[in-house]
Amino acid sequence: MPAFVLLTVMTALRILHRNRLRAGLTMLGIVIGVGAVIAMVSIGQGARAAVQAQVASMGTNVIVIMPGSTTVSGVRGGQGGAVTLTINDAAELKKRSPLLSDTGWAKRDVMQIVNGNRNWNGPVNGVSPSYLTIRDWSFTSGGPFTQADMESAARVALIGQTTLENLFDPGEEAMGATIRIKNVPFHIVGVLAPKGQSAQGTDQDDVIFIPFTTAERKVFGSQFLGSVGALFASTEQSADLPEAVEHIRETLRARHRLGPDQADDFTIRTQVDIGKVQEGTSQTLTVMLFAIASVSLLVGGIGIMNILLVSVTERTKEIGVRMAVGAKRIHILTQFLIEAMTLSLFGGMIGVIVGIAGAQLTTVIAGWPTMISVDAILTAFLFSLAVGLFFGLYPANKAARLNPIEALRYE
């Protein structure tokens, strides 16, 4: 049997080579189908990986609490003018819920930041020191400010990579430099490591962190002392997240004196929720590619069936000769199945190349992240083999059931 299979594959290759154009046209469906499968999986996995990276960039087991209620569509509505979250809420949460390992808070505003003769409009965040640990910020040089800085409302700042590039010349030392935020001088005590895009698509490195107290008293000029833009909390275990969210909800509802028929005046999000939103968008494309893949593979399969039926008719006499010298039905069946599978495998191989190229083109043109996986390529190969097998079966069986005498007589 091995010699038989090997020689049959060689014969199949020779016949395909002889009928290159015909074979090429037949393979087109498989090429497009497999290409679409590869592109589909690559884009899907790329998107998932990107989302995971973005979610991870938030920190681990992070819960974000924002003021304002959630509308039905899941989009946060307007703040309604009410200041609903305060530093005291954060302190209370930490006290009430043993599941929360830490709580922090932040408030942001876009400000003009000046370094010498360069200036930049970017977000400035007044944050608690705990915020930096919850969000897992690390430093390329320097380090976070301290609780003492917080208490003394020190004029110290941490600078993100994007802001740094916009305020400093290449090679210029930022550590220890003095910048002015709304004309208040700040000392840079830390340079943040890059985090890249957030799940919402904003550049997380375009940022300045200063102590919350400093921001409140010297920069933002808040009407209500203690009001925050968002609260942050974290748990030790990701399994604790759902329960912690419930604790937070109950605590805040009680503190805000909300009646049972009143909606939350705040919105709680975890990493899991944020990841879900983005995965949805890439799914639309995946579904579309899946449709293309199925239709193309079907068309490709029918093409293979057609070319094989033609081949069986053209080679009826040859089949008769093979039977006359002792070919059994299984031999004839195998021969045509191998021809079908060779055809579909070749199509699959070209399809893999087309798919990889397509995925890469998507990255270049549309900016979608893609990831080419061995799994996808293997799946595509198996798929094309299966298509060849399935659609080759009918013609191959037809050939195998020929009567030797009639086949020999066929002109």
Place this chain on the structure above:
Amino acid sequence: MAPLILCEDLWKIYRIGDVEVPALRGINLTIDRGEFVAVMGTSGSGKSTLMNLLGCLDQPSRGRYHLDGLDVSTAKPDLLADLRNRQIGFVFQNFNLIPRTSALENAQLPLFYRGVSIKEQRRQAAAALQRVGLAGREQHYPAQLSGGQQQRVAIARALVGAPSILFADEPTGNLDTASSREIMDILEHLNREDGITIILVTHEPDIAGYASRELVMKDGQIVQDVRRAPHLSAVT
């Protein structure tokens, strides 16, 4: 020992619509190992039909056919294929080589279905081609060979599997006199030196003259069965 071929009241009836065409009508025949039989008769008398039955390409409508002691009249297709592969060689009037496939690969074909290693297939096929005088033509395609050479490739293919019987249905029908003689000399040699049983259909008395036994068919029956010394035109 059982005769190589034993037919008892063999019938073959073709159906075309409602009409029954009896191509063979009660053939009784015994052929022993090593015989060289010529089958003659008018066109349509049933010679090819008989060859196809004896060669296990077809099955009788009625009657018994024992090949080497084995009743094959009702055998399954795969058993028939196996018999064709191991016991039987065919040579056809129109050569029936696989086009655009080298002489060597054509000659390999029976071994290909026997699961012999590729190396062994090539070795034996090359030896068979050498026996029919085609050494050096292994890589030629059928289209690059003369009719006589093509028929010799077909003989090499028929004998490569060391069959006990060789069926030749008008093997010289498409060949000129010189090529016909070459083919017949090869067949005679195979019969005489290798002891292969040969059953040959021909319209030409010259060709039939190589055989040691002559059957004449008419309307699906054997009407004459003569054993005689072959005239030794080819041997001298």
